[in-house]
Amino acid sequence: MRITRTLGAALLVLGLAAVPAAADSSPSPGTPSGGAPSRAGTSFRDATEIGQGQRATASAATGDYLYWSFPADSGQRPTVRATVRLPDAHAAQTWQIDVYDGLRRRQSCQYGAATRTAARGASAVELACVLRTVRAWSEPWANDPLPGTYYVRLTAVDFGSADLGLPVGAEVRVGSEDVGGAAAVDGSLAKPLVPGIAARSREQDGAKSAVLSAIEPDDGWSSGRWTDRWVWTAVGGVLAALAGIGGYALTRGSGRPSRVPPGA
Numbered sequence: 001m002r003i004t005r006t007l008g009a010a011l012l013v014l015g016l017a018a019v020p021a022a023a024d025s026s027p028s029p030g031t032p033s034g035g036a037p038s039r040a041g042t043s044f045r046d047a048t049e050i051g052q053g054q055r056a057t058a059s060a061a062t063g064d065y066l067y068w069s070f071p072a073d074s075g076q077r078p079t080v081r082a083t084v085r086l087p088d089a090h091a092a093q094t095w096q097i098d099v100y101d102g103l104r105r106r107q108s109c110q111y112g113a114a115t116r117t118a119a120r121g122a123s124a125v126e127l128a129c130v131l132r133t134v135r136a137w138s139e140p141w142a143n144d145p146l147p148g149t150y151y152v153r154l155t156a157v158d159f160g161s162a163d164l165g166l167p168v169g170a171e172v173r174v175g176s177e178d179v180g181g182a183a184a185v186d187g188s189l190a191k192p193l194v195p196g197i198a199a200r201s202r203e204q205d206g207a208k209s210a211v212l213s214a215i216e217p218d219d220g221w222s223s224g225r226w227t228d229r230w231v232w233t234a235v236g237g238v239l240a241a242l243a244g245i246g247g248y249a250l251t252r253g254s255g256r257p258s259r260v261p262p263g264a
Contacts, residue, residue: 036054036055036056036057037049037058037068038056039058040056040060040067040154040170040172041066041067042065042067043065043067044104046067047067047069047151048067048068048069049068050068050070050172051070051174052070052071052072052174052175053174053175054173054174056068056172056173057169057170057171058172059167059168059169059170060168061166061167061168062090062156062159062165062168063155063156063164063165065154065155066153066154066155066170067152067153068151068152068154068172068174069149069150069151070149070152071148071149071192071194072131072147072148072150073134073192074134074135074136074146074147075136075178075179076134076177076179077130077131077132077134077177077178078099078130078131078134078175078176079112079129079130079131079176079177080097080128080129080173080174081126081127081128081129081172081173081175082095082126082127082128082152083125083170084118084124084127084168085123085124085168085169085171086122086123086125086168087167087168088121088123090118090120090166091120091159091160091162091163092117092159093117093118093156093159093160093163094115094116094118094158094159095116095117095118095156095157096154096155096157097114097127097129097152098114098152098153099129099131099150099152100150100151100153101146101148101193102148102149102150102192102193102194102195103193104151107131107132107145109129109130110130112128112130113126113127114127114128115157117158131145131150132144132145133145133179137189146192146193147189148192148193148194149192149193149195152172152174154170154172
């Protein structure tokens, strides 16, 4: 009976301790900071920075390349959505969004319609790309998403020559789902893959080196920090210890019977 009460109390305590970790796995689209950007860059170098949860808009023309950038940290599964508002009169057009990581490697979409064709006269086309979960570390040869800056490129990849230069309106939204300890790995990057991270605020000849990117997650970069995987590892270890104690108590019996003489 004492063993049962001990096991019950231990499970209750561990269950209460794991509740905050489980809560951390809920979707976290991010908090907008500042006003919504109303322009887009034309290359990787001048990509417009947006935070997760922000809605960015831009006016452009068919044939333009539009670039935005956003931060993504380990354990997050980013989702990029784009809407292109088309003019009243146009032929069929195919639009596409591509997402690149901090090393400018194109990242494949886990699911979502990253390429869609708008029929003749359609008023808008909507695109979506759900990336793979960002990992804190990976092998050098792998193409896994890593913490840092991600770039979104939106462009028309197939359209008639008569549609070249027609005005369009673009809207991009970025969010993410926090996967939590399920995506944790044994390792972390020394620095996130952010432009200018190697020149972060070190004084050189009396001047500070510039950091090219000013965006980062609301809570800072957490690559390699504590994750809820540690909670479940501790839970498993404690349960294994309690199971060993309980098994020993059940199998050891009550000792040598009194009627059996010592040494028998």
